[in-house]
Amino acid sequence: MHTDRLTVVVAAYNEAESLPLLHPRIVAALAGIERLDARVLYVDDGSRDATWQVLREIASKDARVSLLRLSRNFGKEAALTAGLDLVTEGAALILDADGQDPPELVPAFVAKWREGFDDVYGTRVLRAGEGWLKRVTAHAFYRVIGRLSKTPVPADTGDFRLLSPRSLAALRQLRERHRFMKGLFGWVGYRSVSIPYERDARLAGASKFNLWRLWNFAIEGITSFSTAPLRLATYLGLMTALVAFLYGVWIIAKALLWGDPVAGWPTMMSVILFLGGVQLIALGLIGEYLGRLYDESKQRPLYFVDEFHAAGVEPPQRA
Template structure:
């Protein structure tokens, strides 16, 4: 496949200009200069074998390496569009930029590191032919992850699904095939704080999971560290469930009830045994406990309020600085 991908030319791709392609590939990329060329060529080779016409959309999410240059160098020889965002807006927004630019009858999202084997694309297309409107990859196992990350992921999705309107699969990947109606539904959503795995489930449609085993990265390492995962996790929790607010409502009611019971017990004890000299330790502990509970609950309220503030401002989720396509023009 590698030799075929290296010899592909523009004339190898059927389909008249201006017509809707059968398949669009959306590839978000952040500092993937070592992977992007090989990924684009392999995608084009596999797509040529499977569908009559297609397009590839690479979204450079504010990379600081040569990702834009590497991808743009292929734009004149392949059915390729490269979007460069004005800065790093995050993977979720880069995916949306690609979805809103995609014109295909169906859209495939895949990572630039190509850890998900493209051989599963044929299986996804068969499921779509059977009537499924969204076919997504799920991890067959997590043996390549540390025990701490596996535990964190399991706990996060369990908390998320406790109050979510629709179940969100814990092992789902961004690698998925979506019908045009699914893409249009996602693009019509007005929210700016996007947790894509939750939105995929929220829009519904007939879905099918395909188990896959991830391959090692060809170059570089994952751009999602603990801080990025934590930020994405907070977005998911505040976007798809209100259970943290309900939990602290319950905590407040419990503390208030315990205070009432404690007050009644003190009154009865005083009437029976007389007045005791109160100790300062119990007062300090009570004040510290209540103060901590209040600050924590205010912080949770602040997270939800921050999401509301972002939505009210109405700023776009991303800004496209440049676009390069097969016609060799650069569009601001």
């Protein structure tokens, strides 16, 4: 009888409090799936707390657990990439370390994968434990990028998903430095299906994504998968030039017909500041894209590995 291989990939950054509570739930969820060779891969993204020590203890008690430690904090997108790069057999299921995405749904994800879907993703219908501002901004972000991007990015959908072997093989070919994983998942394509679920509150600790990081994350996503901001800057420049031209015609006509003995200082300053502001916005948008081209041109590695502990093998002792 055929047995499927599944690796649960969990990227963690300063999650020493959550991981001991999360792992038993993962084990219980995997135990209820028949004909499944299940593994768990934890990626420590340069944590500064006791996350690595906690993971070492978990691995010592569970032979199915592998550990990967990055040389420093490269960010969640790079940590996920590092984990998925190691899954060369079978499918991978991405799970957040904070426990907000319920491991109890893993059997439902596996069932859809066995039906032939390559990307089985969870769609949040409720976000418990999050403030109204975060919920509103997240809702707006997914609608905005959905309208701007030609790549399908499902609304209210995070990284909680199962990827088939051919989806993983496709992702390994995408080595861009500015990685917006939700967009990369959609860009790969293949057959996909959504599973609605209610997102829980964090098991412990606080979120590592404050409003400033979420804002930068949104800019990263929009500029990585859409050139609409540049086009918007072009349209804004054309509209501004048209308004300025019409205003200039009006000034000339007014001077010829009625004269203009007093210089319009407020009017002049308003026009200068308005045009200068539009130009700076356009230059800023161009700079965002040029900065990404600059980073891509350097071709630096996406991450460096400090330590790897394969399932069933004791990790080396560090002095």
